[in-house]
Amino acid sequence: MPVGAASQSQIQSLLQPHGTMQGYDPGAYFCEMLRPGQPTHPTLTLLMSRLAALPIASLRQRAADAETDLLERGITFTVYSDATAIDRILPFDLIPRVITPAEWRQIETGVTQRVRALNMFLQDVYHERKILKDKIVPAELVLKNAGYCEAMVGFKVPFDTYVHVCGTDIVRDETGEFRVLEDNARTPSGVAYVVENRHMSLRVMSDLMTGLRVRSVDEYGLRLHNAMAEIAPTTVSDPQVVVLSPGIFNSAYFEHVFLAREMGVPLVEGRDLTVEGGKVWMRTTAGLAAVHTIYRRISDDFLDPDAFNPESTLGVAGLIEAWRKGAVAIANAVGTGVADDKAIYAYMPRIIRYYLSEEPILKNVDTRICGEADALAYTLDHLAELVVKPVAESGGYGLLIGPHASKQELENFRVLLKADPSNYISQPTLKLSVSPTLCDEGVRPRHVDLRPFAVTGKDTWVLPGGLTRVALKAGTLVVNSSQGGGSKDTWVLA
Amino acid sequence: MNAIPKRHVVHLIARHAESTLWLARYVERIENLARILDVTNTFARDADDTRNWLSVPRINGDLEEFNKRHEVATQRSVGSFYLLDTTNTTSVQSFIIAARENARMLRALISTEMWLQLNVFYGWIRALDAEHTSPEHFTATCNMLKDGAQLHTGITEGTFYRDQAWHFYMIGRYLERADQTTRLLDTRFHSLVPQPEVGDGIDAGQWNALLRAAAGYHAYRREHPDGYNPQEVACFLLANRAFPRSVGLNLGRIERHLSQLRTTYGLRGMSGALERLDQLTGTMTYQNVTELASRDLSPFLDYVQREIGALHQDIVETFAG
Numbered sequence: 001m002p003v004g005a006a007s008q009s010q011i012q013s014l015l016q017p018h019g020t021m022q023g024y025d026p027g028a029y030f031c032e033m034l035r036p037g038q039p040t041h042p043t044l045t046l047l048m049s050r051l052a053a054l055p056i057a058s059l060r061q062r063a064a065d066a067e068t069d070l071l072e073r074g075i076t077f078t079v080y081s082d083a084t085a086i087d088r089i090l091p092f093d094l095i096p097r098v099i100t101p102a103e104w105r106q107i108e109t110g111v112t113q114r115v116r117a118l119n120m121f122l123q124d125v126y127h128e129r130k131i132l133k134d135k136i137v138p139a140e141l142v143l144k145n146a147g148y149c150e151a152m153v154g155f156k157v158p159f160d161t162y163v164h165v166c167g168t169d170i171v172r173d174e175t176g177e178f179r180v181l182e183d184n185a186r187t188p189s190g191v192a193y194v195v196e197n198r199h200m201s202l203r204v205m206s207d208l209m210t211g212l213r214v215r216s217v218d219e220y221g222l223r224l225h226n227a228m229a230e231i232a233p234t235t236v237s238d239p240q241v242v243v244l245s246p247g248i249f250n251s252a253y254f255e256h257v258f259l260a261r262e263m264g265v266p267l268v269e270g271r272d273l274t275v276e277g278g279k280v281w282m283r284t285t286a287g288l289a290a291v292h293t294i295y296r297r298i299s300d301d302f303l304d305p306d307a308f309n310p311e312s313t314l315g316v317a318g319l320i321e322a323w324r325k326g327a328v329a330i331a332n333a334v335g336t337g338v339a340d341d342k343a344i345y346a347y348m349p350r351i352i353r354y355y356l357s358e359e360p361i362l363k364n365v366d367t368r369i370c371g372e373a374d375a376l377a378y379t380l381d382h383l384a385e386l387v388v389k390p391v392a393e394s395g396g397y398g399l400l401i402g403p404h405a406s407k408q409e410l411e412n413f414r415v416l417l418k419a420d421p422s423n424y425i426s427q428p429t430l431k432l433s434v435s436p437t438l439c440d441e442g443v444r445p446r447h448v449d450l451r452p453f454a455v456t457g458k459d460t461w462v463l464p465g466g467l468t469r470v471a472l473k474a475g476t477l478v479v480n481s482s483q484g485g486g487s488k489d490t491w492v493l494a
Numbered sequence: 495m496n497a498i499p500k501r502h503v504v505h506l507i508a509r510h511a512e513s514t515l516w517l518a519r520y521v522e523r524i525e526n527l528a529r530i531l532d533v534t535n536t537f538a539r540d541a542d543d544t545r546n547w548l549s550v551p552r553i554n555g556d557l558e559e560f561n562k563r564h565e566v567a568t569q570r571s572v573g574s575f576y577l578l579d580t581t582n583t584t585s586v587q588s589f590i591i592a593a594r595e596n597a598r599m600l601r602a603l604i605s606t607e608m609w610l611q612l613n614v615f616y617g618w619i620r621a622l623d624a625e626h627t628s629p630e631h632f633t634a635t636c637n638m639l640k641d642g643a644q645l646h647t648g649i650t651e652g653t654f655y656r657d658q659a660w661h662f663y664m665i666g667r668y669l670e671r672a673d674q675t676t677r678l679l680d681t682r683f684h685s686l687v688p689q690p691e692v693g694d695g696i697d698a699g700q701w702n703a704l705l706r707a708a709a710g711y712h713a714y715r716r717e718h719p720d721g722y723n724p725q726e727v728a729c730f731l732l733a734n735r736a737f738p739r740s741v742g743l744n745l746g747r748i749e750r751h752l753s754q755l756r757t758t759y760g761l762r763g764m765s766g767a768l769e770r771l772d773q774l775t776g777t778m779t780y781q782n783v784t785e786l787a788s789r790d791l792s793p794f795l796d797y798v799q800r801e802i803g804a805l806h807q808d809i810v811e812t813f814a815g
Contacts, residue, residue, distance in 0.1 A: 072600075074613045238502045248598045260602035266507050267602040284505040286761055286811040287659060296616075 008009065010266050020059065021436060022053050026445040030176045036277060041100045041214050043493050050208050051095065051436075059094065062204040066092050069203065077251040080355055091486030092191060092200055094235025097435045097448055097468040099492045104464065106178060107170065110362030111452055112460045113352060115166050118185055118339045120355040120454070122162040125338060126152045136354050137347045138371075138422075141391070145344070147186075147337020149300065151307060155324055157333050158231040159427060159458045164295075164331035165224070166454045167191070167467075169322065170362065172433035179365045181430075181449065183348070185340035186332060187297050188289050190467040190487075191220060191453045192258035197489040198465065211493035215464040220453070223457040224295070226264070227457030231329040232292040239292035241265045244273070246298050256297050263295075270298070275318030279337045280328040293329040294319075300334045308434045343391035346425045364429065371422030379426040383410050386426045388417065403429055432477055435488065437470055449479050464492040499627075506658040510603060512814035513596040514659050515766040515806070517604075518666030520593035521612075524586050524619075525643035526674045527554070527576060530707045532636035535569060537703040547572045554584050573627030577635065577674045586639060605653035608646065658759050661751045665809065668751075672744035673802045676709055679731050680795040689722045698722060701708040705730075710737050728787040731796075733778045741798065742778035745771060748805070767808035774801045 006340065009362050026034065067089065070076070076087035100106070124131050125142055128177065132139040141473045142148060167188025169181040195311050201209060223243060232239030245256035260267035273291065281288035296303060302312040307320035323330050344351075346367040352360045368375035370388075379386060388400040400413045417424055434445035452466035468478035468488040479485040525738045536622050547567035556575075559582060564571040580587045590614035594616045601609055618638070626635040647667075686697065701722040705711040714730050714737075714776055734740045749771050755761045777783075777794070786794045 072614050073610055074601075074619075240505075243602075253598070257601040266505065266510075268507055269509075272507050272509055282505065283509045285508055285662075285755075286759065289503075290504045356608065369680065450699045 020050075020054055020056055021443050023441075024443050024445065028174060029431055029445060029447070030172055030174050031445060032172070032433055032435040032448065033095075035176065040098075040103075041098075041493060043214075044098055044100070047096075047098065047208065047212060047437065054208070056442065059443075063092075063094055063363055063438055066094055066200050066204045069200065070196075073196075074383050075192075075254060075290070077254065078249070078250070080249070091472060092197060093437045093446075093470055093486050093488045094201070094205055094473070095436050095438060095443065096201060096205075096489045096491045097166070097450070097470075099450075099466075101493055103178070104492045106361060107450075107452055107466075108342050108462045108464070110178070110180075110360070111166070111454050111462050113356065113358065113361050114168060114180065114183065114348070115163055115454045115456055115460050117348070117352040117355050118163050118166065118183060119161055119334075121344075121351050122336060122339050123160045124355075126335065127154065128224075131351065132318055134354070136350055137344065141343050141347075142338060144158055145338045145341055147335065147339070147341050149335030149338070151320060151324075151336040152333070158234075158329060161231065161456050161458075162333040162336050163339070163458050164227055164231065164333075165191075166456070167451045168362075168454065170450045170452070171365070171430060172431075172450075174431040176433070177363065179363050181346070181365060183340040183345065184451070186452070187299065188453070189252045189255050191463070193276065193487050194453065194463065194465050194467050194490065195220060195262070197467075197487060200488040212491075214491040215494050217463055217465040220455075220463050221259070221332075221358040222257070222265070223455050223461050223463070225263040225265070227455050227461075228293040228295055228329070228331060230457030231331060233326055236290075236292050237449050240282075241293045241295065242268045242273075242289055242291050244268055244270070244294050244296040244298055244316075246270075246302070252297065259295065259297075270313065270315045271317045273319070275316060277320050278322055278325055278327055280316070280319065280322050291328060293331065300337065303330075304332065340410070342389065343425075346391070366426050368426045369422075370417060370424040370426060375426070376417070376421045380414060380428075383417075384416060385428065387429055388413065389423050390423050390428045391425055401429070430477065432471075435468070435470060437472065437488075439472070439474070443461075444465045446474070446476065447477050447479065448488065466490045466492075495711075497649070500741055504657060506662075508814040510600055510659065512664045512810050514603075514662040515666035515669070515809070517596040517600060519670040520589045521643050522644050522667055522670035522674070523584075524589045524593070525647075526584060526670075527584075527589070527638055528639035528643070529634045529709060530678070531573070531576060532633060532640070533703050533707040535632050535636070537699065537706070538780045549681065550576065550749045555581070555675055555677075556584055559584075569629065569632060570627060573632060574624070577622055577627050582583065586619055587622075590616050600659070605655070607647070607649050607653045609647050611642075611645055612698070615646065618642065622776065641804045644804045658755065658761075661755050661759075662813075664749050665751050667745040668747040669802060669806055671739050672741045672748075673799065675708055675731050675739050675741050675744075676795055676798045676802065678704065679728065680792065680799070682707075683724070683791055683795075692762050701727060708739050712738060713737055725784045725787040728791060729780050729783045733780050740778075742775065745778060749775065752809075761813065763812045767805060768814060770801060770805055770808060774798065776807070 064105050068214045070089040070092060074087065076089050079086045079088050122130065132142060165188060167184040167190060168392050169184065171181050172178050195217050228241040231241050235261050241263060242265055243256055243260040245253060245267055256267055266282065268282055274281050274283065280291045282291050294388040298314050301309045303315045304317060304319040305312045305315055306317045320334065346369050349360045349364055352358060368379055370376045370379050379388065384402045386402045390398045432447040432449065435448045436443045437446035448468050448469050448470045453463045455461050468490045470486050470488055471477055471479045472482045472486045523802065530550055530553060534546055547569060550572050551557050563575060575582055576585050578587065579585045582588060594612055597604060598611050599608055625631060654663065669684055686700050686704065702711060705714050708731060718726055718731065730737060732741045735743050735746065737743060752764055752768060756764060
C-alpha cells in the first residue's frame with residue numbers, strides 16, 4: 001500500500017510517544033520500523049517502546065562502545081595505500097532492522113526458489129542448453145558472457161548444485177514490496193557481519209533484546225559445513241573441508257577467518273595446497289593430508305594457474321583438473337558468474353517460470369529488455385524517469401540516469417538506444433526503504449538493503465537473518481562500505 | 495592415554511605451525527626487551543652514562559644498526575631506537591607488527607581472547623611516541639610493555655586449546671627464553687668477571703642488574719644469600735632447573751613438547767632436532783658450567799646460541815618446510 005496522505009497521520013501518531021525518535025520522518029519512503037499499511041507485530045511494538053524509553057545519550061554511548069569493540073576485536077577490513085595499512089570497521093548502527101515472520105517466509109521461499117532456478121539454469125547452460133534453444137534467453141548473451149566458463153561444459157557437479165552460497169541483494173520499494181536487485185552467485189561476502197552484528201547487539205543492546213523472540217543466526221557454520229561435506233566425493237566418509245583464502249592482505253580476510261572458525265576447518269592459502277597423483281592435499285605438520293571440499297574465497301580467474309590466469313600465485317596448479325576428475329569438490333562451482341550477470345538478471349523472472357513453472361516469489365526490480373518492441377516503446381516514452389543500462393560485457397559504460405540527465409543528453413541517448421535496442425535494459429529509479437538510524441542530528445531515516453545468505457548442498461537453507469547495509473549519509477542510496485555505508489543487525493522475528 | 499578424543503584427525507597446516515612458533519617468540523621478545531630497557535634505565539646511575547645504554551644494542555647484536563642512526567647512546571636515543579623506530583627490526587614496533595601478523599594468520603586457530611588482547615596491545619604500541627620515552631614515562635612505558643606481553647602469556651595459558659598448535663607455540667616461547675638468557679649472559683658476563691690483575695672485586699650493582707634483566711634477581715638472592723660468584727651466576731642462568739628463564743629449564747621444556755608431538759600426534763622426522771637438543775641439554779650441568787665459567791664462557795655461549803638457532807631451523811624444516 002503506498003504511503004498517501006491518510007497514512008502520514010498514522011505515522012505521526014506512532015511517532016508521538018517515541019521520544020528517541022522525535023523528528024523522525026520517513027516521508028514517502030517505506031519505513032522498516034513503522035511499516036505503514038502493514039499489520040503490526042507485538043515484538044515490533046515492544047521494541048519501539050523500549051527504544052523510545054532509551055535516552056539518546058545512552059544510544060550514543062552504546063554506539064561509541066560498539067565502535068571501540070569492533071576495532072579492538074579486529075572485525076575490520078584493511079585498506080592499503082602506498083605504505084600504510086589502515087584497519088577500518090564497517091560502521092555498525094545499533095538500531096536493528098526487523099523482519100516479521102510473514103515477511104521472512106516470503107524472503108526465505110523466494111530466495112530458495114531463486115537459488116533453485118539459478119542452479120537449473122547453470123546446469124542447462126553447461127549441458128543441454130534447452131533454455132537457449134527455446135530462445136528464452138538469447139544464446140549470445142550467455143555464451144559470450146565474461147562469466148561463462150568453457151571448462152564447465154559437460155561437467156556434472158554433485159546434486160547439480162553450482163551455487164552453494166548465494167547472497168541475494170534485496171531492496172524494498174516505496175510500497176513495501178521486496179525486490180531482488182542482484183543475485184550474488186560467485187563468492188558473496190558479508191555473512192560474518194550477520195553473526196558479528198548479532199553478537200554486538202547482544203553485548204550493547206542486551207536490555208532491549210530481553211524477551212524478544214529473535215531467531216538465532218548461530219547455525220551458519222554448522223549448516224555450511226554440512227553442505228560442504230555433502231558435496232565431497234562420495235567415497236570419503238569423513239571429508240576434510242578447508243576454506244581457501246587469498247591471505248591476510250585480502251580485505252575480506254576477517255570473514256575467511258570467521259568461516260574457518262565457525263566450520264572448525266583449516267584456513268588455507270593456495271601455497272598450503274598441492275595436487276599430486278590427481279588428488280588435492282594440504283601441507284600439514286604430519287605431511288600431506290587429503291582435502292575433499294574447498295570452500296574457496298578466490299575468484300575463478302585466480303583459482304588455478306594451469307586452467308585460468310597463469311600469473312596467479314593465489315591458486316593451486318592442477319586444481320580444476322582434479323575437480324573435473326571428482327577428487328575434490330569446489331564451492332561455489334566455477335562459471336557461476338554467467339548466472340548472476342546484469343544481463344541475465346533481466347531474464348530471471350522468465351528463467352524461474354521456464355524451469356519451475358512458478359511465478360517468482362520475489363520480484364525483480366521492474367526491468368525492461370529494450371530488445372523487445374513494447375519495452376523499447378515504453379523506455380523511449382519514459383526516458384526521463386528511467387535508468388537505462390547497457391547489458392554488454394563492459395557493464396557500467398554508457399549508463400543513463402534519466403532524472404539527472406539534461407535534455408540534450410536524453411536526446412543523444414534516444415539515438416543510441418534506437419540504433420541498438422537489444423544492448424539495453426531499463427529500470428525505474430529506486431526508492432529504497434528506510435530504517436531508523438542513529439545520526440548526528442538524532443534518529444533519522446536512512447536507506448537500507450538486505451542480503452540474506454542461502455546455503456545449498458543437496459537442499460537449500462536460508463540463514464534466518466541477513467546483512468542489512470545502510471547508507472549513513474542523508475539522501476544517498478549507496479549502501480556500499482567503500483562509500484559511507486554501514487550495517488545493522490537484522491532481526492528475523494520468531 | 496589420549497588427552498584428545500580421536501573422533502577424527504585434526505591436522506595442523508605446516509605454515510601455521512611456524513607462525514605459532516613466531517607468535518610466541520615475538521611476544522616473548524617484547525617482554526625481554528622491555529625488561530632490559532627498564533633495568534638499564536633504573537641502574538644506569540654511574541658517571542659514564544653512555545656505556546650502560548650502549549649495552550642494550552650490544553645484547554641485541556644491534557651495535558652497527560644503532561650507530562648508523564644515533565651518535566650517542568642515551569635514554570632518548572636507545573629508547574627511540576627500541577620503542578619507536580619501525581625501521582629497526584628489533585624494536586618493539588617491529589616485534590608487535592610481526593606478532594600481530596602471525597596472529598592474523600592464526601586467527602582461526604588461536605582463541606578470540608588471545609587475538610583481542612594482542613590487537614589492543616598492538617594499537618597501544620603503535621601509538622607510542624617520544625613522550626613515552628621521556629624520563630618521566632620511561633619506566634611506566636616499559637612496565638606497560640611487560641604487562642601486555644605477560645597478559646598475552648596468561649591468556650594463552652588459560653584459553654589456547656592444547657592441541658598441536660599449542661605445542662609449537664610453547665616450543666617458540668622456550669626457544670626464545672633460552673636464546674635471550676644466553677645472549678644476556680654472553681654480553682654481560684665477561685665484563686663483570688673481576689680480572690685478577692685489576693682486583694677491584696665484585697661489582698654487586700652490575701650483577702644485580704644482570705639478574706634483574708633476566709627476571710632472576712630475587713630467586714638468585716634466595717639461593718645465594720652470601721653474595722655473588724661468577725660461576726654460580728652462570729650456573730643459575732644456564733643450568734638451574736627451577737629458574738623459569740634458565741637455558742637448561744627451557745631446553746627441557748622444548749624436549750617435552752617435541753616428544754608429545756611425536757607420541758600424541760605421530761609427527762615424524764624430528765630425530766635430528768631431538769639429538770641436537772639432547773647434546774645441548776647435556777652441557778647444561780652445574781659441573782660443566784662451573785668449569786667453563788672459571789675459564790672462558792664466551793665460546794660456549796656462542797655455541798649455545800648457534801645451536802638454539804639451528805634447533806629452530808630443524809623444527810621449521812621438519813614440520814613446516
